[in-house]
Amino acid sequence: MSLKKFGEFILENEEERTYSFEELPDESKEKALERYRDINTDYIDWHDPIIEGFDEDMKGLGLDNIEVKFTGFYSQGDGASFTARVDDEEKFLMNALDIKSSTEFLDMGDDKDTSRDDDDLRQLVGDLRNIGYDTREKLTPDDLYMEIVRISSRYSHENTIEASVEMEELDIEDDDRDWDKFQDEMESMITGWARDESRELYSRLSKYYEELQEDEAVAETLILNDYEFNLDGEIV
Numbered sequence: 001m002s003l004k005k006f007g008e009f010i011l012e013n014e015e016e017r018t019y020s021f022e023e024l025p026d027e028s029k030e031k032a033l034e035r036y037r038d039i040n041t042d043y044i045d046w047h048d049p050i051i052e053g054f055d056e057d058m059k060g061l062g063l064d065n066i067e068v069k070f071t072g073f074y075s076q077g078d079g080a081s082f083t084a085r086v087d088d089e090e091k092f093l094m095n096a097l098d099i100k101s102s103t104e105f106l107d108m109g110d111d112k113d114t115s116r117d118d119d120d121l122r123q124l125v126g127d128l129r130n131i132g133y134d135t136r137e138k139l140t141p142d143d144l145y146m147e148i149v150r151i152s153s154r155y156s157h158e159n160t161i162e163a164s165v166e167m168e169e170l171d172i173e174d175d176d177r178d179w180d181k182f183q184d185e186m187e188s189m190i191t192g193w194a195r196d197e198s199r200e201l202y203s204r205l206s207k208y209y210e211e212l213q214e215d216e217a218v219a220e221t222l223i224l225n226d227y228e229f230n231l232d233g234e235i236v
Contacts (some may be wrong), residue, residue, distance in 0.1 A: 018228040018236050031233030033218050035227060040212035040221055050208050054082070054201050061096040062088035063148075069156045073206050079157025080202035082194070085150045089141035096193060143168035144186070148194045158198035163190035 021032060040046060053070050058066050064087035064101065071081035086092045093099045145166040154162040166184045211217060227235045 003206050018230060021222040021227065021229060024229055024233070028229065028233045030224065032229055032235075033215050033233075036222060036235070037213055040217055041209055042045075045099050046212060047205055047208070049215060050201070050205050054204075058082070058084060058197075062086055062091035062140070063096075068201070069150075070202060070205060071156045072202070073209060078202075079155065079156060079159075079160045079198070080205060081150070081156055081158050081198040082148065082201070083150050083161060086146035089146065090145055092193040093141055097189060118150070144188060146186075149189065156208075158195040161191075161194055161198065163187045163194060165190065182229075 012018045019028070021029065022033065022128045047070075054068065064082040066082055068080065068082045070078075072078045074079075079215050148161055150160055151162050154160075163186070164181050167183055168185050230236050
């Protein structure tokens with residue numbers, strides 16, 4: 001065999017040889033990392049750890065029937081949001097909205113026998129404490145039906161959801177309290193909270209997505225799956 005032919009044989013043999021990711025030359029590793037940058041995110045369930053964690057957090061706040069929708073991450077209109085039903089009204093009001101009371105949902109008056117200095121519910125949101133003027137009948141958490149509903153299906157961002165609050169009717173004659181205002185304020189408060197949570201969820205999803213595409217994460221997947229590569233960084 002001539003020297004030239006022997007050299008060609010060595011070159012051909014080198015080109016046909018396969019390598020583990022760790023055996024690749026640095027230049028080939030870089031090619032492999034760029035070629036398979038999406039390997040951890042190019043499947044439908046990559047986001048499961050974040051969604052499952054969010055679902056668990058929301059259930060801990062008294063929500064149920066939680067459905068998350070999101071799109072991402074680099075187009076106009078991208079975002080995340082969720083719909084849910086409040087299953088445990090008292091837990092939701094105390095832990096999600098930070099409204100605390102050991103006795104009643106809303107003290108509508110200043111009767112010293114019923115009012116408590118530590119009853120944050122009387123100060124629900126600003127003017128709410130001025131809605132009514134006596135303690136003839138009080139609203140309790142069980143008197144509310146609260147949901148987070150979707151108002152648009154075109155996008156997935158936080159502004160596509162809002163709160164819906166229904167109240168048990170109080171059978172009181174000559175009741176001059178502004179219950180409609182109370183209901184509107186409750187819906188506004190819950191909507192603001194739900195949209196804040198949606199923005200936080202989207203931030204967590206985006207961060208996790210970027211982490212899965214970092215060199216270290218991609219390399220780990222290529223190594224753990226025992227892929228074999230050629231010198232162009234292609235899986236063979």
